[in-house]
Amino acid sequence: MAQDVPAVAGGEDTFPKLLLRNARDFTSRPAMREKDYGIWQSWTWGEALEEVRALAIGLAELGFVRGDKVAIIGANRPQLYWTFCAAQSLGGVPVPVYKDSVAEEMAFVLDHAEVRFAVVEDQEQVDKLLLLSDRLPKLEHVIYKDERGLGDYDHTRLHAFASVQDAGRSAIQKDASAIAEWEKELSRGGPDDISVILYTSGTTGQSKGVIIGSGRAIAAARDTVAFDKLNEHDEALAYLPLAWVGDFYLNFAQAMVAGFCVSCPESEDTLLQDLREIGPTFYFAPPRIFENLLTTVSIRMEDASAAKRRMFHYFLGVARRVGEDILNGRPVPLKDRVLYGIGRWLVYEPLKNVLGFSRVRVAYTAGEAIGPDLFAFYRSLGMNLKQLYGQTEAFLYLTAHPDGQIRADTVGPPMPNVELKIAEGGEILFKCPGMFVGYFRDEGRTREVLSEDGYVKTGDAGFFDSEGHLRIVDRAKDVGHLNDGTLYAPKYIENKLKFFPNIREAVAFGHERDFVAVFLNIDLNAVSYWAERNNISYGSYQELAANPKVYDMIEQHIVETNQDLASEPEMAGAQIHRFLILHKELDPDDGELTRTQKVRRGYIAERYQPLIDALYSGATSQYIETEVTFEDGRKGMLRADVEIRDVKTFPVAKQKEAAE
Amino acid sequence: MRAPATEAANATETGKTVLSAENISLTFGGLKALRDVSFDVKKGEIRAIIGPNGAGKTSMLNCINGFYHPQEGTITFKGVARRRARPDRIARQGIARTFQNVALFKGMSTLDNIMTGRLTKMHTNFLLQAIYWGPNQREEIAHREVCERIIDFLEIEHIRNTPVGRLPYGLQKRVELARALAMEPDLLLLDEPMAGMNLEEKQDMCRFILDTNHQLGTTIVLIEHDMGVVMDLSDRVAVLDYGNLIADGRPDDVQSDQRVIDAYLGVSHQ
Amino acid sequence: MQVLFDFLIGPFFQIFEAPIFFVEVVIGGMAAGIMYALVAIGFAVIFKASGIVNFAQGAMVLFAGLTLVGFLQMGAPLWLALIATVVVMVALAYAVERVVLGPLVNQPLIVLFMATIGLSFVIEGFGELAWGSDVHRLDVGLPRGSFFVGDIMIDRFHLVAAGSAGALVVAIVLFMQYTKFGRALRAVADDHQAALSVGIPLRMIWVITWSIAGVIALVAGVMWGTQAGIQFSLVLIAFKALPVLILGGFNSITGAIVAGLIIGVGETVFEVYWGQMMGGATENWFAYVVAMIFLFFRPQGLFGERIIERV
Secondary structure: OOOOOOOOOOOOOOHHHHHHHHHHHOOOOEEEEEEEOOEEEEEEHHHHHHHHHHHHHHHHHOOOOOOOEEEEEOOOOHHHHHHHHHHHHOOOEEEEEOOOOOHHHHHHHHHHOOOOEEEEOOHHHHHHHHHHHHHOOOOOEEEEOOOOOOOOOOOOOEEEHHHHHHHHHHHHHHOOHHHHHHHHHHHOOOOOOEEEEEEEOOOOOOOEEEEEEHHHHHHHHHHHHHHOOOOOOOEEEOOOOOOOHHHHHHHHHHHHHHOOEEEEOOOHHHHHHHHHHHOOOEEEOOHHHHHHHHHHHHHHHHOOOHHHHHHHHHHHHHHHHHHHHHHOOOOOOHHHHHHHHHHHHHHHHHHHHHHOOOOOOEEEEOOOOOOHHHHHHHHHOOOOEEEEEEEOOOOEEEEEOOOOOOOOOOOOOEOOOOEEEEOOOOEEEEEOOOOOOEEOOOHHHHHHHEOOOOOEEEEEEEEEOOOOOEEEEEEHHHOEEOOOOOEEOHHHHHHHHHOOOOEEEEEEEOOOOOOEEEEEEEOHHHHHHHHHHOOOOOOOHHHHHHOHHHHHHHHHHHHHHHHHHHOOOOOHHHOEEEEEEOOOOOOHHHOOEOOOOOEOHHHHHHHOHHHHHHHHHOOOEEEEEEEEEOOOOOEEEEEEEEEEEEOOOOOOOOOOOOOO | OOOOOOOHHHHHHHOOEEEEEEEEEEEEOOEEEEEEEEEEEEOOOEEEEEOOOOOOHHHHHHHHOOOOOOOEEEEEEOOEEEOOOOHHHHHHHOEEEOOOOOOOOOOOEHHHHHHHOOHHHOOOOHHHHHHOHHHHHHHHHHHHHHHHHHHHHOOOHHHOOOEHHHOOHHHHHHHHHHHHHHOOOOEEEEEOOOOOOOHHHHHHHHHHHHHHHHHOOOEEEEEOOOHHHHHHHOOEEEEEEOOEEEEEEOHHHHHHOHHHHHHHHHHHOO | OHHHHHHHOHHHHHHHHOHHHHHHHHHHHHHHHHHHHHHHHHHHHHHHHHOOOOOOHHHHHHHHHHHHHHHHHOOOOHHHHHHHHHHHHHHHHHHHHHHHHHHHOOOOHHHHHHHHHHHHHHHHHHHHHHHOOOOEOOOOOOOOOEEEEOOEEEEHHHHHHHHHHHHHHHHHHHHHHHOHHHHHHHHHHHOHHHHHHOOOOHHHHHHHHHHHHHHHHHHHHHHHHHHHOEOHHHHHHHHHHHHHHHHHOOOOHHHHHHHHHHHHHHHHHHHHHHOOOOOOOOHHHHHHHHHHHHHHHOOOOOOOOOOOOOO
């Protein structure tokens, strides 16, 4: 474990030390905000220090000692962020857990991480933990933030967050030296401390606990803060899952290093409203969210008056034509410049304002490939949207677009201090400042992902283009071949399909088969709106998905995709021959998607075996029964006859042997 | 979901009688809506009134909150017997209600609707209000805070500023409950709180009703069609049929009562 | 051709030839418009609170005027007469609520509307009985005469009318916006039962609303009376307020003012420049035609909150 720890420039090598620095340097600047009872409450860095200190001393009173693990479960709440820091200050390790993970997953993580403490948001999480308590012998104390509904519970192992803090505060009141003692404990922390253990949901197998070292985490965050010139005047909105590396990185590590203010939305449902009110300057969202926002805007525009609609589409056209060129400083005719200026005043700025993006200085997207149209849409409005590529094991950033070098089809060049190389089979390997220390209690798998020369294997396949930008093709292990030897990259095909607004999810098959065939999910939002305008009535997703007119429309999309594929010599052989629209939406509750909404290919193939067989048997429809889990945990059966269609394919533009 | 420790039923037996209706008869023209109905509500309990359509359930609620004045019988609330009291007076005495078909102020936002529940609690004289800003503003803020707590309680933050006319039905019902709660009533009357809701909305509403009862300690009288819901929620059930009270007691007892099975359960299971 | 010229182009020549005259015509029209607006506001207040189109508003203007004149003739000083009239109007509101509205709670609005027609005749008859049917001159000492701004002649009385209408509107709007009465009033307007269930004393709200309408009627009565004397034709101005309400939106007080001005100016200008060609007396129908055309395009009125499904 004693690998070379990067030197830390500012001297602070743990997050609690950074908190002390921020409380000193930015005492009265806002550190956190939360909308509660309809009003934005805020805490300055000075107040945040007081809250963290009270909590830490309270935790110590409960018997929290160096090395203890604390599970953190809930939505983005200031109290939960403070818990990270309070635990770290005592030499403990925070272990954030996805709040909507099913009991099984949660039990595994809590047990594997050997947590003694859990700090949770509300009754729902407390109930879940109580239910699991006999499987978690090590879990001693559960602390909850929201007291609602918990008054009658047995409080021998249960504590209200406020009461823990009160215990800390009264300890300080009794003996003021408690503060100095806490600070002494805090100063014992160093760069080799474990800063956090992040469990990755993983597309396959059990979750792995990625250990992030304290010194490395701060070194990584310092690099990106400098890269995007973030400072204490920036604002971010914390709405990503706490357990995801992105949230810990962007809203905790970067905020601590740069000293900017993080705001917590009132609830998931008020997110858009809160976004508008806060107007963050730094914003991260997966492509899916950008897509949903665009869909919402488009739907609202359809209901606007004809004149407004015409104006909207006209100026969006202008933006699409010249917006990016103007942003990138390329020459643009004067007339278009003037039109863009008018458009900015009439459409772009008001639109950005409605979306809450008017103050955004740096925005990132990552996780999945973003559609080029979608990316261009936001860029052309004048928003500095960039892509990054990263991993939990890297403590996020590996590559990112520097300002002014932004392209939709790449994820940018390597970040400063990051070493990347491409292995034989196309797999991307890295060494970087934030590199993980290992998987918690899993030497075997730690060794598996490390190459002999100390690089970490990403599992992604990609290549550098002529400008030094990295392009991701697919998961390395997913790249396969058709029976005739044609290169087959499922994700590449799926992404092309998913860029149609009507298609929400696609799963391609073809490895060691004769041709490519796909499962599709339609986008209920977009297609139901389309259905409404075309007078198609339906009662459920299943009914809409099976509608022949919907099939016609989707078939058209696939024909276009095939045309597109036919124009690329390497991909032409992998055109889609057959498709079907699944009778249900792929759902993380059924294990078909990961919590981060990634497709679990293997599981889906197993679950829908009869449908896959039918795709390759030439049948035109297939009966299937599927077990589904409802939101309340009950299970049920879904039965359907799923139609299967053939799609027109195109001759390869230039006949060429598939190059190995 | 539910707090396991307290059983509200325990409190019921010892709870004081909040409201008692004695020998109530209500007639519209020739039609007898209620015949000699007596029942009581104890502090802290959830009391259900069930019965087939037209059994007189809503009439009973309307008598309790003063929309109807029964020709015979007395209603005693918090120890004071009354006849022919006006509904707004009764509301001020501490009885709030919701309606079967959602009666909200459609043009106002969710927050404004809930704020109307505070009108009776506002003490500053409205003529003074025009001249005298200080106390008025302070009072407004205090009331707003009560409303925000209710908004938080019922999880309707996201629709705070939406005109209620634009909300889906299930949420409108929740706003109506919020408005009633804003009155901090001693007795809450719910007229089919789950009518027309889907399964998920029903579960939410059940949770809110229970939370209201457990955490705010509000005494609740509810009319409901969904038998399962009634049996789960309530501490005591009164059964009406054609204006007559045919059974009254704990859910289990009522469920096994032969008259009830004949009049109601048998019908609903067809 | 000549007809078309006379109709479409001629009047505009006249306007350009004598712009000062045109401005004076417009000012005259605005003055008339304010008078309409004063009546229309009375309608709007009651409509807002109860959804009732109060047909008796015109009669209330007459009644208020007659009462004031009556008290003055009895030798009361002006201030006392004004206060006494306000008291009478509040008493009238109370009586209306007791006798007419209260018993009709929860009846369809059309029934209430019919009731106000009856009420109109009762008030008119009662006024006649109490104060006689002569035309009364009313002089409460409002400034008369005119002065010039540049070349434009302005009537002092018009300024007073405009000022008092403005003050009235500001007072009402403040009252509705910033007091709990305003919120209660909006609640009552939306749903009577729900309003009762949250403890809003419906009947008291109605008494207050009708009292406000009574005070507005008094102001309107004073203005109209000063200009044309208190006479029974005042009841008819209620009809002129209807197109104003349609244009402005039944439940909008701002709408009543704006629409009053539009109709006042419109009909005066039309009469002066086009009236001759149409055989004169166009004021009698101009407003109704405008309202009718308006109903086609924007039935909720300029400032109305929603389509009126209640009348």
